[in-house]
Amino acid sequence: MARVGTRPENRHQARFLRILRDSGPQSRAELGDAVELSKSKVAIEVERLAELGFVDVVGLAASRGGRRSQMVALSQNLRFVGVDIGATSIDVAVLDGELNLLGQDRAETDVRLGPGPVLDQATDLVAKVRAELDGTITGVGVGVPGPVSQAEGALVAPPIMPGWSRFPIRDVLGAALGAPVMVDNDVNVMALGELHAGTARSVRDLLFVKIGTGIGCGIVVGGEIYRGVNGSAGDIGHIQVDGHGPVCACGNTGCLEAAFGGAALARDAEAAARSGRSDWLAERLLAGNPLSARDVGAAADAGDPVSLALVRDGGTRIGKVLASLVSFFNPGLVVIGGGVAGLGHPLLAEIRSVVYRRSLPLATGNLPIVLSELGGTAGVVGAGRLISDSVFATN
Amino acid sequence: MARVGTRPENRHQARFLRILRDSGPQSRAELGDAVELSKSKVAIEVERLAELGFVDVVGLAASRGGRRSQMVALSQNLRFVGVDIGATSIDVAVLDGELNLLGQDRAETDVRLGPGPVLDQATDLVAKVRAELDGTITGVGVGVPGPVSQAEGALVAPPIMPGWSRFPIRDVLGAALGAPVMVDNDVNVMALGELHAGTARSVRDLLFVKIGTGIGCGIVVGGEIYRGVNGSAGDIGHIQVDGHGPVCACGNTGCLEAAFGGAALARDAEAAARSGRSDWLAERLLAGNPLSARDVGAAADAGDPVSLALVRDGGTRIGKVLASLVSFFNPGLVVIGGGVAGLGHPLLAEIRSVVYRRSLPLATGNLPIVLSELGGTAGVVGAGRLISDSVFATN
Secondary structure: OOOOOOOOOOHHHHHHHHHHHHHOOEEHHHHHHHHOOOHHHHHHHHHHHHHOOOEEEEEEOOOOOOOOOEEEEEOOOOOEEEEEEOOOEEEEEEEOOOOOEEEEEEEEOOHHHOHHHHHHHHHHHHHHHHHOOOOOOOEEEEEEOOOEEOOOOEEOOOOOOOOOEOOOHHHHHHHHHOOOEEEEEHHHHHHHHHHHHOOOOOOOOEEEEEEOOOEEEEEEEOOEEOOOOOOOOOOOOOOEOOOOOOEOOOOOEOEHHHHOOHHHHHHHHHHHHHOOOOHHHHHHHHOOOOOOHHHHHHHHHOOOHHHHHHHHHHHHHHHHHHHHHHHHHOOOEEEEEOHHHHHOHHHHHHHHHHHHHHOOHHHHOOOOEEEOOOHHHHHHHHHHHHHHHHHOOOO | OOOOOOOOOOHHHHHHHHHHHHHOOEEHHHHHHHHOOOHHHHHHHHHHHHHOOOEEEEEEOOOOOOOOOEEEEEOOOEEEEEEEEOOOEEEEEEEOOOOOEEEEEEEEOOHHHOHHHHHHHHHHHHHHHHHOOOOEEEEEEEEEOOOEEOOOOEEOOOOOOOOOEOOOHHHHHHHHHOOOEEEEEHHHHHHHHHHHHOOOOOOOOEEEEEEOOOEEEEEEEOOEEOOOOOOOOOOOOOOEOOOOOOEOOOOOEOEHHHHOOHHHHHHHHHHHHHOOOOHHHHHHHHOOOOOOHHHHHHHHHOOOHHHHHHHHHHHHHHHHHHHHHHHHHOOOEEEEEOHHHHHOHHHHHHHHHHHHHHOOHHHHOOOOEEEOOOHHHHHHHHHHHHHHHHHOOOO
């Protein structure tokens, strides 16, 4: 079993581990083809990876003429943990070396409680999921809802998260879980999840747009997350979409996030319910719970025209921002994810309509705009990918 | 002298050539430090580069203790040619291996004449500049005002350039000039020029905004031009800035380019002159020439309030688009270039004011927004950098 903190010893070993993670078991001959190393050198590197506990020899491959080559697979004992901390929930998953889900759990939380209680809760949740599984944790990836300094392994000035700024999440969780930890912004982590296991697998330049309580964008350039010089790249929630729109929490007016997203939809739904414009929403409100994006989706599905208009109007606003970004960035794919993406087809149709009409034809000719296939697991799988990229690399 | 088509034989040689280009003459010891090669291997590679005609040994370095190391420099005979084809002009420069300007010339043209006559004109201009200099052409870089397919070395469906789409610029110029040719979008080429010799030298992620007849943006990620999946990345001229704005040549309404840029300024200036709102512009118009952005700049400098308002209004529109892109991309630097950047301080002040107010504080905290230092030579220097990146690489 790979001891905690063990790393591959050179870039060939690191490359083998990533190939085995992304493409499953390979023969030694196939590994040799991928890195242009001689047979004997491949044999030596595979031997070392087996000694380090990273891989197992799992049998013989079909003959390609001559002696049959050994099949190599990632060790069954590798365990990556993905932690996705949202504003109101924590998701935890334990994954194998290929980042298949072995177990997962979820708990309600409130990030406004501060880092101490929330990270304690996350640690407990990880312990609970681990208890049902064997294996030692090889590494832990964490997504958090705000701008992250990767050098510090901490959030930097996240809005509405008192006590979190520069709190050493990486070091505290690393000590509690006894494994290396990597921290990144939740949207980047979800984009990594799509890149690993979703529709984005074969695309190198793409945008992942998360529409949750707030709105953010993960940017993938050449198969890697692009973070910008301060780690704030993709923070599109405060792009102005309406010079006379509502005042945003950030102090500006007409921000995308103030106009659309989970929080804005809940606000608009409640206004529609109270003013009597939507009987459907009024009924839901009377049932006792505060309205949410989910209620608007259900009402739209049931034929409530006011709710449908809210969804369409939101799609138009997102679409206008995306149209600009598509012209600027010329991506190969746009994936829409996050809770509000659950509004589904009417939202997607509106976004597509605006982007395809407003962006340059050259940039949209072959551009798919799709809903996330992974949905709720994009975050934990992506967090696993984040830490495995770090462990499967030379220092 | 390096024969035409010669390339370095391995990645160490390629790296040495780029170091010598970007940092000037180096001792063999310094080259060895940069690539972590043994003394004897560095000596072998330098020897080969000298045999290939790429470098010369130019003396002995100061002692670092022990024997003095040989100083190595790019061969004085290397000649790169930069060609910058604009809508109405061709600029040509001959550069040495370090991309210093040895000679340059400029001619008026009209790209609407089609590729045949314009490329003939460019070839003649190159011949004229070469005639005054010795050395064989090592390679030619070309910037053209439209979207480029690098694989084809050709423009793809450029607006208002009849006959240019898919015309094999690279192959035709390569045959005429007898040297390898690389073609790219003019804005990307200017961004490369800034990266090589301008304020952007030490920055890895930046935006170069060209405001000429039209408006475009060069995107630099990790020190390399980012082109997007179809090569259209940075095409920001058709981002919508005003839902009720003027109709653009592209068929949409309210595009940035329809609201600002050289063509839009000329149109607005003429309207102001004819309607009697600006006596200054009316006088210029009566003098006989059609009004241009240059007239608006001169009028603004002379205190014409209408012209100043046109410049400020344009700055606001550019600033709003840039604010969104800065939030999205989180660059380390924004450089404003192109002919209209000659409007200078009032334009820059307005752009800065909008971006610093509208973008996220985290993204603008340390963000300089500056005018191009290179001005008119950014294109030809960048074109030289484009082809030297290609020649100073293994195939």
